[in-house]
Amino acid sequence: xxxxxxxxxxxxxxxxxxxxxxxxxxxxVVKLALDSLLRAPAASTQHPxxxxxxxxxxxxxxxxxxxxxxxxGNAGGAGKRRR
Numbered sequence: 274x275x276x277x278x279x280x281x282x283x284x285x286x287x288x289x290x291x292x293x294x295x296x297x298x299x300x301x302v303v304k305l306a307l308d309s310l311l312r313a314p315a316a317s318t319q320h321p322x323x324x325x326x327x328x329x330x331x332x333x334x335x336x337x338x339x340x341x342x343x344x345x346g347n348a349g350g351a352g353k354r355r356r
Contacts, residue, residue, distance in 0.1 A: 278303075 280288065292299055 288299055288302065291297075292302055293334075295302075
């Protein structure tokens with residue numbers, strides 16, 4: 274299979290230098306890199322900070338007011354909206 278990829282100039286230059294130092298072709302390096310990437314253990318696709326709360330509550334979004342009160346206290350009711 275043939276694949277054409279446009280690389281930024283900086284990446285192209287670094288690839289060329291890498292190939293010269295290791296006496297490999299660009300194709301060999303790309304194949305090795307893809308093989309390594311595709312065989313690596315599957316990392317979580319979830320962002321590391323999403324759902325990363327270690328508190329008692331499993332669902333931070335559902336308990337945001339309680340979590341904020343616990344963290345910052347109830348500043349004398351300041352900022353409460355009146356209806």
